Structures are given as structure tokens and as C-alpha cells.
Amino acid sequence: MNIFKAIFCSSLGKKYIMGLTGLALFGFVIGHMVGNLQIFMGQEKINAYAAMLKSVPKLLWVARIGLLFCVGLHIWAASQLVRENRAARPSRYEVNDPTVTTFASRTMIWSGLIVFAFIVYHLFDFTIAPDYLGHDAKDRHDVFKMVILGFSNPFSSLFYIIANGLLCIHLSHGVKSLFQSLGFSTGQFRGWFDRFAVVIAWVIFIGNTSIPAAVLLGFGKEVL
Numbered sequence: 463m464n465i466f467k468a469i470f471c472s473s474l475g476k477k478y479i480m481g482l483t484g485l486a487l488f489g490f491v492i493g494h495m496v497g498n499l500q501i502f503m504g505q506e507k508i509n510a511y512a513a514m515l516k517s518v519p520k521l522l523w524v525a526r527i528g529l530l531f532c533v534g535l536h537i538w539a540a541s542q543l544v545r546e547n548r549a550a551r552p553s554r555y556e557v558n559d560p561t562v563t564t565f566a567s568r569t570m571i572w573s574g575l576i577v578f579a580f581i582v583y584h585l586f587d588f589t590i591a592p593d594y595l596g597h598d599a600k601d602r603h604d605v606f607k608m609v610i611l612g613f614s615n616p617f618s619s620l621f622y623i624i625a626n627g628l629l630c631i632h633l634s635h636g637v638k639s640l641f642q643s644l645g646f647s648t649g650q651f652r653g654w655f656d657r658f659a660v661v662i663a664w665v666i667f668i669g670n671t672s673i674p675a676a677v678l679l680g681f682g683k684e685v686l
């Protein structure tokens with residue numbers, strides 16, 4: 463059996479694929495949050511940051527295609543593992559026992575699918591159709607105004623807050639599992655990695671939702 467077949471056909475290989483693609487997506491979520499938090503440093507800072515990201519289009523497209531590839535592989539491996547687990551399990555209730563599994567682990571498919579739907583909505587909201595908002599005084603895409611305008615709609619903000627809650631539930635279990643799949647979370651370190659997963663999920667939730675929450679409370683309204 464060649465290495466490609468060994469990775470894509472075995473359960474262990476699929477777990478590695480889940481772990482590695484999950485790690486890449488997790489890295490994106492952290493980087494994206496840190497970048498977005500610059501909005502609190504004002505219009506100039508966030509617009510300059512967005513312009514900087516777009517100043518190397520080739521690199522941007524490599525990153526976008528890489529992310530899409532990771533999302534596709536992550537979903538494919540997840541669906542394969544779920545199917546294999548179901549086929550191997552004599553009774554649904556054995557693994558679904560709520561005293562053994564957590565809410566996050568039992569709802570991974572649903573939180574993952576809703577986060578995926580959120581990403582599609584988010585791309586239409588902020589990436590695919592934002593040009594009607596025009597440019598700032600330095601003729602750059604006015605990301606600051608776009609975000610303030612977007613989150614001034616309480617329904618949109620509420621959807622972002624709920625989706626980020628689900629993303630963080632997904633990550634609290636996903637990050638824990640990825641350390642296990644990649645073989646780091648063993649013996650005495652297991653508890654540390656499990657706690658890290660929960661703490662980082664909360665950090666991402668608070669970091670991301672602070673933006674719509676701040677806009678709802680009046681932040682940035684002077685640009686509208």
C-alpha cells in the first residue's frame with residue numbers, strides 16, 4: 463500500500479488529516495481575531511492592515527486556496543470518520559452516553575455545519591460584496607466603516623455572536639482532540655492540553671464577539 467492510500471484509507475490517517483487541517487484552521491482563526499481586534503485602534507489602523515493583506519494578491523490567493531482545501535479535507539475526513547464509527551458501533555447509546563461524552567463532543571457535526579454556514583454568510587457580508595461602501599480618504603477599502611455598518615444591524619450582530627459561540631464549542635473539543643490525534647496529549651500533559659483547549663476557546667469567543675458587542679454599544683458610530 464502506498465503512503466497516500468495508507469493516509470486516506472485508514473482511520474488513523476483520517477484522524478491525522480482532521481488534526482492537521484484543524485490546526486491550520488485554528489491558526490487562521492487566531493490570526494484573524496488578532497488582526498480584527500486592531501479595529502479598536504481606529505479606522506486608520508484597520509484599513510491600513512486590510513490594505514497590507516491585499517497588497518500581495520498572489521500570497522492572499524495561496525492562503526485562500528489553502529484554507530479552502532483545509533475546510534474541504536476537514537469536512538471530508540469528519541464525514542468518513544462518522545460513517546466508520548456508526549458502522550463499527552453496535553448500539554448508538556454506547557458512545558452517546560452523556561456521562562462519558564461532553565456536549566461539545568456530541569454536537570461536533572452540528573456546530574461544524576453551522577459554523578460553515580456562518581463562514582459562507584460572512585464571506586458575502588464582508589468579502590464578496592463590500593465595494594458599494596466605497597473608500598476612505600486614502601482611497602483604501604473602508605473596512606472600518608463596513609464592519610461598523612454591518613454590526614449596527616442587531617440581527618447580524620446576534621448571528622455573529624451565536625455563530626462564534628458555536629465555533630468556540632466546536633474548538634473546545636476540536637483543539638483537545640487534535641492534540642490527542644497528533645500524539646501530544648498523553649499522560650501527565652493530557653490535563654494541560656484539555657484545559658488549554660477550553661481557555662483558548664473562551665479567548666476566541668470573547669475576542670471575536672467584543673467587536674459586534676462594542677458596535678451595538680455605540681463604538682465607531684461617528685463614521686456612519
Ligand code: HEM
Nearest residue numbers: 491494498512526581584588589605622629670671673674
Ligand atoms: C466578529 C468576528 C469577526 C470579524 C469582525 C470579522 C471580520 C472580517 C473582515 C472585515 C473580513 C474582510 C477583510 C477584507 O476584505 O479586507 C473578513 C474575512 C474573512 N473572515 Fe472574518 N471576521 C470575524 C469572524 C470570523 C470567523 C469566526 C471566521 C471563521 C471561522 C472568519 C472567517 C473569515 C474568512 C474565511 C474571511 C475571508 C478572508 C479572505 O479571503 O480575504 N471570520 N472577516
